[in-house]
Amino acid sequence: MSEGTIKSMKNLPQEHILGEGTSLCAGCGGLGALHQIYDLLGEKTVIVNAAGCMTSLAIYPYTPFRGSWLYTAMASAASGAQGIRDALDVLIAQGRLPTEDDLTVIALAGDGSSYGMGLSATSAAIERNLDFLYICYDNEGYGNTGQQFSAATPWGARTTTSRGGHHGKKKDLFAIWAAHHPVYAATVIGAEPLDLARKVEKAIRLRGPRLILAMAPCPTGWGYDPQETVEIGRLAVRCGIWPLKEYEEGRLTHTRIPQPRIPVEEYLQKQSRFRHLFKPERNAEAIAHIQAEVDRYWSNVA
Amino acid sequence: MFRIRFHGRGGQGMKTAANLLSRAFFLEGYEIQDAPRYGSERRGAPIFAYVRADREPILERGAITRPDLILVADDSLIHNPSAGVLQNVNSRTVLLIHSEVPGEVWKDRLQFPGTIIGLPLSAVARSGAQIPVVSASCTGAAAGLVGVIRRETLEPALREELTRLGESVIAQNLETALSAYDAMQPYAGCVKEGGALSAEDYAPPDWIEIPYEDSTISAPVIYRTATSEQIQTGLWRTRRPLIDYSHCNRCSWVCSTFCPDSAIHVDPDRTPHIDYEHCKGCMICLAVCPPHAIYMEKEQPAPIEGGAR
Numbered sequence: 001m002s003e004g005t006i007k008s009m010k011n012l013p014q015e016h017i018l019g020e021g022t023s024l025c026a027g028c029g030g031l032g033a034l035h036q037i038y039d040l041l042g043e044k045t046v047i048v049n050a051a052g053c054m055t056s057l058a059i060y061p062y063t064p065f066r067g068s069w070l071y072t073a074m075a076s077a078a079s080g081a082q083g084i085r086d087a088l089d090v091l092i093a094q095g096r097l098p099t100e101d102d103l104t105v106i107a108l109a110g111d112g113s114s115y116g117m118g119l120s121a122t123s124a125a126i127e128r129n130l131d132f133l134y135i136c137y138d139n140e141g142y143g144n145t146g147q148q149f150s151a152a153t154p155w156g157a158r159t160t161t162s163r164g165g166h167h168g169k170k171k172d173l174f175a176i177w178a179a180h181h182p183v184y185a186a187t188v189i190g191a192e193p194l195d196l197a198r199k200v201e202k203a204i205r206l207r208g209p210r211l212i213l214a215m216a217p218c219p220t221g222w223g224y225d226p227q228e229t230v231e232i233g234r235l236a237v238r239c240g241i242w243p244l245k246e247y248e249e250g251r252l253t254h255t256r257i258p259q260p261r262i263p264v265e266e267y268l269q270k271q272s273r274f275r276h277l278f279k280p281e282r283n284a285e286a287i288a289h290i291q292a293e294v295d296r297y298w299s300n301v302a
Numbered sequence: 303m304f305r306i307r308f309h310g311r312g313g314q315g316m317k318t319a320a321n322l323l324s325r326a327f328f329l330e331g332y333e334i335q336d337a338p339r340y341g342s343e344r345r346g347a348p349i350f351a352y353v354r355a356d357r358e359p360i361l362e363r364g365a366i367t368r369p370d371l372i373l374v375a376d377d378s379l380i381h382n383p384s385a386g387v388l389q390n391v392n393s394r395t396v397l398l399i400h401s402e403v404p405g406e407v408w409k410d411r412l413q414f415p416g417t418i419i420g421l422p423l424s425a426v427a428r429s430g431a432q433i434p435v436v437s438a439s440c441t442g443a444a445a446g447l448v449g450v451i452r453r454e455t456l457e458p459a460l461r462e463e464l465t466r467l468g469e470s471v472i473a474q475n476l477e478t479a480l481s482a483y484d485a486m487q488p489y490a491g492c493v494k495e496g497g498a499l500s501a502e503d504y505a506p507p508d509w510i511e512i513p514y515e516d517s518t519i520s521a522p523v524i525y526r527t528a529t530s531e532q533i534q535t536g537l538w539r540t541r542r543p544l545i546d547y548s549h550c551n552r553c554s555w556v557c558s559t560f561c562p563d564s565a566i567h568v569d570p571d572r573t574p575h576i577d578y579e580h581c582k583g584c585m586i587c588l589a590v591c592p593p594h595a596i597y598m599e600k601e602q603p604a605p606i607e608g609g610a611r
């Protein structure tokens with residue numbers, strides 16, 4: 001595969017084409033990642049958006065996008081993407097759509113749909129080798145409806161449906177995708193624009209099912225001042241709780257190995273969803289448990 | 303029937319204020335109706351909540367168009383057109399603004415037909431430590447102004463609504479509510495119940511007609527792209543980032559890449575510009591700028607133009 005063109009920060013897009021004036025929260029980490037991704041995708045895209053915060057982007061007659069957009073139920077982004085891909089292919093085959101007007105089909109969905117309700121449809125779409133790019137912005141909860149826990153909520157996090165701290169474990173969606181042997185899968189975060197841009201650039205050049213899984217710090221659901229979105233994202237990478245990696249041609253590569261890893265509590269204590277682990281008393285056992293899980297992950301990374 | 307509207311920004315606790323006040327009315331034996339109203343906008347965007355309270359069952363529905371009392375979380379909302387604070391006010395309307403500026407000055411500035419009362423936010427609320435404190439102040443003031451809620455009713459009302467937030471939050475909010483209640487004693491009972499409305503007086507909302515294509519296409523068509531730029535999310539801002547160009551090293555990418563709203567544009571000569579029509583004031587740019595060339599100021603209220611609409 002040919003080399004990418006993005007080698008340094010100076011190569012990042014300088015024109016930002018996702019429209020301003022969206023109704024998402026000030027400081028939204030999901031929008032932060034989406035706007036960087038969209039600058040690279042460009043206008044010749046059609047976005048299939050499962051219900052979630054991002055569906056409030058395009059409420060007629062307003063849209064920040066420069067191309068088409070379709071709203072689907074939470075479970076159906078991948079099915080919607082299949083329908084659109086098929087329609088485009090049929091139109092091209094019938095000569096009703098010039099090949100140069102073809103569009104890249106993008107599924108855009110939150111963690112609630114991607115890790116949960118939409119997983120079955122997505123699994124089937126990958127299995128059918130659907131040519132689409134799936135973007136999941138993972139704010140670790142059902143943000144749009146007030147941050148209830150999802151299958152991506154980390155253990156110990158307080159949500160509106162896990163007041164004392166979530167008892168479940170965060171599912172590993174990246175591994176689930178990789179187990180389907182897609183053409184490409186990567187984790188990214190808006191706080192690391194160069195890593196994100198290189199991966200998105202790679203994903204755009206490939207054909208077949210592709211995943212960009214973006215951790216999306218959420219000031220509203222996680223409880224922190226909006227200006228800290230990037231700082232929290234950087235801490236997530238540096239403490240190792242959000243590994244940056246990619247899966248390509250059957251190979252898994254970590255694109256960043258944090259060394260040394262900062263203690264995970266530096267990340268946790270900035271967010272009110274973990275405040276109960278520090279106040280009124282420090283819950284040393286719970287913090288050590290979260291740290292041990294992170295350490296265990298990295299001990300398996302060669 | 304009392305018809306009461308609360309105006310604030312998402313995150314300022316207006317929904318809670320409406321909950322607290324209606325609980326207090328309920329404890330005094332009133333029938334109540336209590337609903338927040340917001341669109342898809344998020345924290346920082348103007349929202350409103352309303353409460354109806356009556357001795358009789360309430361059959362009226364929908365947003366309040368004849369307000370007897372309006373409570374405003376902060377004075378930056380007054381001139382924010384999308385907040386609609388002054389909508390349908392009349393000579394009977396009492397308007398309470400959390401503001402350092404006295405009510406008479408506001409009445410004069412706005413050529414307001416009814417009564418305006420200015421209530422400075424208590425020091426504790428201003429510290430920004432606990433968002434619901436603004437709710438408590440609105441609740442206490444409203445309870446004082448309607449004149450039918452006893453001072454001692456505030457405690458059980460707050461306690462029942464805020465239990466899950468714990469004792470210290472309840473105590474802090476109660477103190478704020480009581481001091482707002484006491485501050486309103488010179489005006490106690492100045493809000494009078496409005497009479498029944500008739501269907502003839504009903505004014506439909508300002509609909510936007512959406513043209514549909516014919517049924518073979520069967521969906522609204524977007525003829526223009528990035529139309530969201532017509533929405534001035536700059537009005538959400540309570541703080542404003544400013545670039546000190548003498549410190550900006552023209553890196554060409556940091557602030558504009560990290561701005562989630564694409565609201566920072568970079569000139570070909572690498573100079574960044576903040577688009578204040580759309581910047582929501584998240585302050586990420588300030589946090590990420592390596593030479594610390596971005597600083598912050600409190601957002602100024604919009605300039606005064608014309609009177610009440």
Ligand SMILES: Cc1ncc(C[n+]2csc(CCOP(=O)(O)OP(=O)(O)O)c2C)c(N)n1
Nearest residue numbers: 051052053074110111112113141142143144
């Ligand atoms: C089948 C179904 N159940 C519930 C809802 C209500 N709903 C709309 S958005 C949402 C949360 C989605 O969470 P996620 O996918 O993580 O996206 P986020 O809101 O966090 O952006 C829910 C529960 C729905 N639209 N469809």
Ligand code: SF4
Nearest residue numbers: 024025028053143218
């Ligand atoms: S709730 Fe979170 S994910 Fe949703 S718009 Fe707000 S910041 Fe973004």
Ligand SMILES: [Mg+2]
Nearest residue numbers: 110111141143
């Ligand atoms: Mg989510």
